[in-house]
Amino acid sequence: MRRILPIPPIKSVADQVRDGLRAAIIDGQFAMGENISEERLTALFGVSRSPIRDALNALKFAGLVEIVPKRGSFVFLPGDAEVADLCAFRLMMEREAATLAMAAAPDLLVARLKAICARMARAEEDSDHADYAHADTAYHAAFFEFCGNPLVCDAYALADARIATLRTALTAPSDRHRADSFREHLAMAEQLGRGDLDGFRATLSEHINRTRRIATRELQRFKTKADAAAAR
């Protein structure tokens, strides 16, 4: 039978907690490394420990939370090596996903990328750094939306939440980075628009490697500040 009313869009409590917590971490409402015990989240979300536990387990797979047995759950806090792995991984995945997307739906992809560049320009004019970060995340997610293989999307999901968190916490606040980043996003959209895959790959590599350098540098500052706060 044909469904008229599409679907009762019910999400389990666990899924709601997962999505809410994920968004909260990405937007910096919980700091990297912060303790988020089941009990604390129970109070914050007003539900029992079961769905909280399920949500934490799900976010563990995304690398966003670390669960230490009998000790607690914490927002991830990467070291330099983890940042490097994350960047190498996303470079590889985005390069391949973009290649697939350019084979499957090049026009849709390019249109989407250019639209997001416009959004970035607007965010920059409004000095809305949070929205710039969200647009940045959406830009890179676009490669996967059009790549046509759910597994490739799932694989990117292993990294994208962490990347987005690093973006809002570390790279997006830098004026200089946003300016460089915007130029590169624009360049990549144009390169794909004229089918210049090699050029795109080169720009993507530069873009991600520069992002890695900024993130690594800012991470040190973040940790220094966090240590100082802990010493008090």
Add this chain to the structure above:
Amino acid sequence: MRRILPIPPIKSVADQVRDGLRAAIIDGQFAMGENISEERLTALFGVSRSPIRDALNALKFAGLVEIVPKRGSFVFLPGDAEVADLCAFRLMMEREAATLAMAAAPDLLVARLKAICARMARAEEDSDHADYAHADTAYHAAFFEFCGNPLVCDAYALADARIATLRTALTAPSDRHRADSFREHLAMAEQLGRGDLDGFRATLSEHINRTRRIATRELQRFKTKADAAAAR
């Protein structure tokens, strides 16, 4: 104090159930599509529903188990499209992981691959198809062992349990497939041994695409048999 034993090597009950269930599914002790309700597994493993639930959730991420809300949990049963996605994904991941591994530890990789080929030859002489399948799985896992990036390994983990299951259930039983497959494994090891990455990539692509054709064909036979059994 410096830790001498790096990690307390205790595994939680949930982890044991996860690994045990994973191995059982891969080895065909549960058929594809079979109902594995929490209650049933509770009886089989002799533990409560909590760790069972955690294990099922973990295997859901590996695509090995499908959890349908309020209806039950089932061993995955792919359609042709899912098999194709799985193969396209593994082709991409193995190609990239092998490239990384050849940059990081080419000698170790090639030695491992050749050792596994020897094991395959032994398994074939003994007509031990299960061990051949395990060696096959280990062969492809070797690319990731030496690739040096944990995220790349995690990404492959999204597919490898399903691939291994299809192997034991569908492709490994075919004498013809094992013979072709063995030649290709040997060829890839030799190509990598002499640094012929392009040749390797071509052989890998052939290998995986042939595997996909066999798996797709045998999947039809499996489903026909399963339907006949269900009709009874």
Add this chain to the structure above:
DNA sequence: GTCTTACATGTTACATGTTAGATTGATCAA
């Protein structure tokens, strides 16, 4: 005979109680 509904059954989602591991700090002895 067909359609609808009520009910029995199977299953997970969620809540909550209990257990045990890890950590911290106090206490006390050397």
Add this chain to the structure above:
DNA sequence: TTGATCAATCTAACATGTAACATGTAAGAC
């Protein structure tokens, strides 16, 4: 001061009870 021991506390792991939901089937209306 130093070091060891122990108790208190915090936490996730695990067990179990309850409720809501999906489904198949059979009874009943027409």
